[in-house]
Amino acid sequence: MAVITVREAISQALREEMHRDERVFIIGEEIGRWGGTYAVTRGFLDEFGETRVRDTPIAESVIVGAAIGAAIAGLRPVAEIMTINFAFLAMDQIVNHAAKLHYMFNGQIRCPLVIRTVGGGGRQLGATHSQTPDVVFAHFPGLKVVAPGTPADAKGLLKTAIRDEDPVFFIEHATLYQMRGEVPDDDDFLVPIGVSDIKRQGKDVTIVSYSKMLQVSLEAASKLAEEGIDAEVIDLRTLRPLDTRPIVESVRKTNRLVVVEEGWRGYGIGAEIASQVSEKAFDQLDAPIRRVAQAEVPLPYNRRLEQMALPQVADIIHAVKDVMYIN
C-alpha cells in the first residue's frame, strides 16, 4: 500500500488504463499542454502523444458529443469537463444522448464513455463555479454516477468506470485533490460501481454521505466519539445506481439516520435516501431522519458567508444529537 493523494490516484488510474488499453484516450479543455487545470493529466501529453491526449476548444457540447461518437465507434474516451458547472452546457449530450442511445436503439449502440468532472464549493469561486448539482445527473436512468471520497475509491472506481460498457459520470471534488490515503499497488485494483461502503463502524447512529462530505462526516464522527457517541459512517460512492442495502441494515442496528450532502436539500440525495429508508425500515426508526445540506441560496463569494452556507462538522454533530434527543 502506498499513501498518495486523490490527484495522484486519479492520475494513476488514467495512466494505467491508457497503458492497458490503447482504445482509451482523454479529451477536454487544457488537459494536454497545460496539464489539466487540476494537474491530474500533467505529463500525459509527453507520455501518450497528441492522438490520445486531445486538447479541445472551449466547447463542452462537442467535447462530450465527440466522445460519445468515439465510444459508439469502439473507442473508450475519457472526457474531462473542467468543472461540473460547465457540464450544463453539455447537458443535452449527456442526458438526451449518452444516457439514451443503448436503450432507444434496443441495445445496438454502446456508449462506454467516462465523463470526469469536478464539483463542490468552498474555494470562493462564486455562485456559478461552486455548485454541487450531483443529484441532477443522478436523476437519469442510463447514466451511472460516481463520486469518490477517498484516494483508494477514486482510483478503483475510475478504473472500473473506464472498463465499464456504460456511460459513467465521474464527479471529483475540488477540495479533495490533496487528501492523502492508502491505495493498493495492484494494477487491477478495482472498486465496484453501485456498492456503498461502511467507512466507520458504529452502533448509535448512522451517518450517510459521500465525496467531500464523507470526510466532514468522518471528522464529525471522531468528535462524537469523544462524547461517547458511536456513529456508523456509510459512503455512497455511487449515486446511480444507488445501493441502499447497507444503509437499511445499519438503521436496523442504530435506529437513527442522518444524511449529509453538500448540494441543496430540496429534492436532494437526503430526500431520496430518507424516502427509501422510510419504505424499508420505518418501524426501526426511533427519530425522524435528519438531512444536513447546503443552505438554499446560490453560493456567495465572501468566505464567511460561503462557509455558512456549506455543511460543517458542527452541523452534523447537531443533527446527530437531534436524532438522539440529546440537544
Add this chain to the structure above:
Amino acid sequence: MALELLKREAPTLSGLSPEELLELYRQMYLIRRFEEKSAELYTAGLIGGFLHLYIGEEAIAVGACKALQARDHLFTAYRDHGWAIARGLDPKATMAELLGKATGVSGGKGGSMHLASAAHHYWGGHAIVGGHLPMATGVGLASRYKGVDEAVLCVLGEGSTNIGYFHESINLAAVWKLPVVYLVENNQYGMGTSVDRASAVSNVFQRGCAYEIANDQVNGQDVLEVYEAVKEALEHVRREGPYLLEAVTYRYVGHSMGDPERYRQKAEIEEWRARDPIQNFAQKLQAHGVADAAQLEQIHQACEAELVEIVRFAEESPEPPDEALWEHVYVNPIEPQ
C-alpha cells in the same frame, strides 16, 4: 425567397449502369410509396407519436447512399425513413419500428424518429435538432484515431445550422481535419419558419467559408447530382478534412402529421411538385433509353407488391414483450442487492 440555386450542369447518367440507375429509381419510388402508406397507417391510428415524412426529398437519401460505402458511417436527424431504406435497412423492419413492434429495427423502443442499424453503420435517427452533429464528429475522430478509411455522412436540416452544435462540430472537425461530410437538406422550412426568417444566410453552404472548409450546393431534386456531389465530398474528406454540402430540396407535406401549413402558399408547393425528383428521373431514364414506360411501370408494380408485404409484416409482428421495458437501460446493469 432569398434562396437561389447555384447554376450547374446536371450530370447525364454519371457513368452508372442501367441496372444501377433503375435501382436508384426503384428506391426513390419505394420510399415515396412507403411514406404515403405510413401517412395512411398514422391516420388509421397504427402509428403513434410524431411522423415526419420524406416526400419530395427522396433523391437526397438515395443519391447520397449510392455514394456512401458500406464501411462508412451515417447519422441523420429524425426525418429518417428514407435514409434507412436507402442505406439498405429492411423496409419491413423499418415499418415495424413505426408500428412499435418487436421486429422493428429498434425493437419498437425507438419509433419513427429513432431508426438505426449497427450492421449498416447507421447510428440513428436523432430527434434533438442538431444533437447528432457532435456524435457524428466523434465517429470521424475515431476513424482518424484508428487510422481507418471510414468517412462519416452527417445529414442535418437547414434548421439545425442555427444551433450551437453546428458551429462547435464543424469548428472541431476543421481543426482536427476529420472525415465528415455535413450534408444539409435545405427543405427551406424549420417546422413552419422559412430559412430566410431564421437564418442570416439562406444559402447555408456559404457558412463553410467561416471555417475555411470545402463547401458546395447541389440541386437536391436531382438524384445523380446528389450522388456525384456526395461522392466528391466523401473523397475529399477521406484525404483532407470536413465538407459542408447543401442539397436544396422541398418537402411536399407538413413538418409532421397534423401540420396545418399556414406558413406557405399552395402555389409554392405546386411549383416544387413540378420539379419532382422521381418524375424527372423517370423522364431522364426514358430520354436516354435506359428504360421505357412499361419497364418503369413494372418497377412500380413490384414496389406495390413489396409494400403489401411490408405492411403485412409490420401489422402481423408481435408487440415487444413486457421484459423489453427493462432491457438495455445499461449494458452492465447493477441489480439492487
